[in-house]
Amino acid sequence: ITGGVLMNVLVIDDEYLVRESAISYLRQAGVKNVYEAEDGIEGLERIRSLRPDLVIADIRMPGMNGLELLAKLKELNDGTLFVLLTGYDRFEYVQTALHLGAFSYLLKPFSADNFEELLAKTRRKLDRQSREKESRLRMAIQVNQGALWMKRRFAEDLVARKFVSDKEIGSKIRELGIRFDRDAYCVFTISLDAYRELIDQQSPSQVGLIRYGIENIALEILAGHSVSALPFDTEDGQGLLLHYASSAFGQEA
16 A cells, blocks of 8 residues: 555554554554554544544453444444454454454454555445445435426426316325425516526526526525425526415415
């Protein structure tokens, strides 16, 4: 591994020499942020405060052993990778740790090469986790954008009276998760001055930004009066399907 490895690593071992040796190998491998704890109890506290990418912990420690610490770590469910330190005569603990969700293990006595291999494996895992998280986020954004588009289309169709029955409207409201729980409703439209000239002079993206800005200003003003609104597009501006309590403006709708 070349250069500084951008990850936070916590080493937990009650034996000072083992702990210092592990820390030294990690720093030789380029890890900049290395932290330490003397036992499982202190280690759990540091995990909660530091949220490290990688925890390297001995199997046998006073107060809380490595397997107990791993179980606690899984309860936190924060994605931290756990590596167990153990001796050749404790290999049965490795099998238990892997079954509990440990990322890997290191056998004592360890070497610099062991840490080089571990960190390369860790980097690949963290990169994969990052890509998967980014993919899930993109998918969530796409789903959210799709839902927003469907709500806008519903508002347009509702105002245009394209639904054939109240039953169809109610079904669509439930499907989209729209709440119409106020006792007053109205349609509000905003027309842009010289709209035709605007679309001739500006790019579609610039026109979209103008419409988006106007819509957001209107929504903020309405929210200040406890008025909910379902936005939709009109031919020359923006439309808002308002729903509110009739007392919001001190008069009946």
